[in-house]
Amino acid sequence: MSNNNWILAGLMTAAMASNLGLPIAIAQPAPEPSLAFEQVLDFFRGEVRDRRRGQISGSRPVRGGEPPCLINPGDSETLWHQEPLFLLRGDISQIEVQPPGDSAAQLWDAEPTATDSGLLTAAYDGEPLRLGSPYHLLIYENQPIFGSVLTVQIPFQIMAAGEERDRIAAELEQITAELATEEADAEAIAQAKADYFIENELPADALQALFTVAAPSEELITAREALAADICSEELQP
Numbered sequence: 001m002s003n004n005n006w007i008l009a010g011l012m013t014a015a016m017a018s019n020l021g022l023p024i025a026i027a028q029p030a031p032e033p034s035l036a037f038e039q040v041l042d043f044f045r046g047e048v049r050d051r052r053r054g055q056i057s058g059s060r061p062v063r064g065g066e067p068p069c070l071i072n073p074g075d076s077e078t079l080w081h082q083e084p085l086f087l088l089r090g091d092i093s094q095i096e097v098q099p100p101g102d103s104a105a106q107l108w109d110a111e112p113t114a115t116d117s118g119l120l121t122a123a124y125d126g127e128p129l130r131l132g133s134p135y136h137l138l139i140y141e142n143q144p145i146f147g148s149v150l151t152v153q154i155p156f157q158i159m160a161a162g163e164e165r166d167r168i169a170a171e172l173e174q175i176t177a178e179l180a181t182e183e184a185d186a187e188a189i190a191q192a193k194a195d196y197f198i199e200n201e202l203p204a205d206a207l208q209a210l211f212t213v214a215a216p217s218e219e220l221i222t223a224r225e226a227l228a229a230d231i232c233s234e235e236l237q238p
Contacts, residue, residue, distance in 0.1 A: 039198050040206055041223070045230050052077060054236040056090075056139070056152050066090045066118065068141050069232035072211070073156045073204035080159050080168055080197070082128035085208040086137065088112060088120040089232050093148040095122055096138040097129075100155065107135075117225045121211070132160030156204070168200065187213050187220060 052074030055067050068090035073079055086095055096109040107127070112120035129135060134157045141151040159165050175196060179189045190209045197206035211224060 039195050040210065041227065043198050043203060043206075044227060052236070053231050054234045055232050057235050068092050068139060068151055070139070070152075070154060070236055071119075071228055071231050072207045073137070073154070075236065076155050076157075077204050078157050078159050078202070080165065080202055080205045081208055082131070082158055083124045083126075084129070084156075084204065085212055086110075086112065086122040086124065087207065087211060087228070088122075088139065089118055089228065090120075091142040092120055092139060093142045094140040096140075097124065097126070097135055098138065100134055100136050117228075119225065119228050123212070129158045131158055131165070133158055168202075172196065186215070187217060 053070050053072065055069045066089060069088060071087035071089065073084055073086070088095070092112055094109060094111055097107050099105050099107070107129075108124060110122040112122040114120055134155060137154040137156060139151050139154065140148045143149045159168075172193060175192050176189055179192060184192075190213045193209040194206040197203070197209060210220070213220060216224070
């Protein structure tokens with residue numbers, strides 16, 4: 001319910017109670033989501049939808065299986081983190097990271113770990129990816145008869161060294177320090193960082209901040225799962 005609707009409902013209740021001679025109790029509206037996560041929701045689910053992520057078209061999942069879906073990073077996105085968090089859904093057997101145009105130079109591979117909600121996660125734990133370098137994320141899908149098959153290659157790039165990268169690092173450090181003095185918990189700091197990344201047009205880093213909270217609240221867990229489901233409800237449109 002919008003703030004205006006809450007105000008209207010409160011005024012109507014007060015008027016009815018006054019007419020009946022009843023004591024008036026002012027109802028408090030339900031707490032709204034934090035600004036940080038609200039901005040992330042607006043970015044991925046609002047009018048300006050980012051379709052660099054979503055269900056991968058043309059796949060042929062096993063019977064009863066879920067089509068593969070790319071959640072993070074988005075197609076052709078630039079990442080600030082040198083150790084990305086990969087988020088997917090569907091019948092995905094394996095992912096790989098390699099430089100473009102060199103299939104023999106496989107840098108890293110992993111079998112994504114499934115959560116109870118069906119979300120697949122894989123945190124890159126190889127040598128930090130090189131600043132300014134392009135990479136491909138290779139996604140392998142489980143298919144009938146053929147088994148594990150390369151379904152799609154998603155290009156992404158690590159932000160280059162320079163003033164912009166240094167500025168982001170300094171401002172993230174400042175955000176963490178300021179919230180630490182306020183005794184903010186890890187989730188609040190992650191939400192503030194996600195807000196910052198969205199403002200700086202780094203959506204993959206925003207999702208990484210939110211999906212790497214070690215002990216998320218039930219509210220954050222629910223919001224993350226809903227966001228993943230929403231992204232995967234539409235097709236990837238690179």
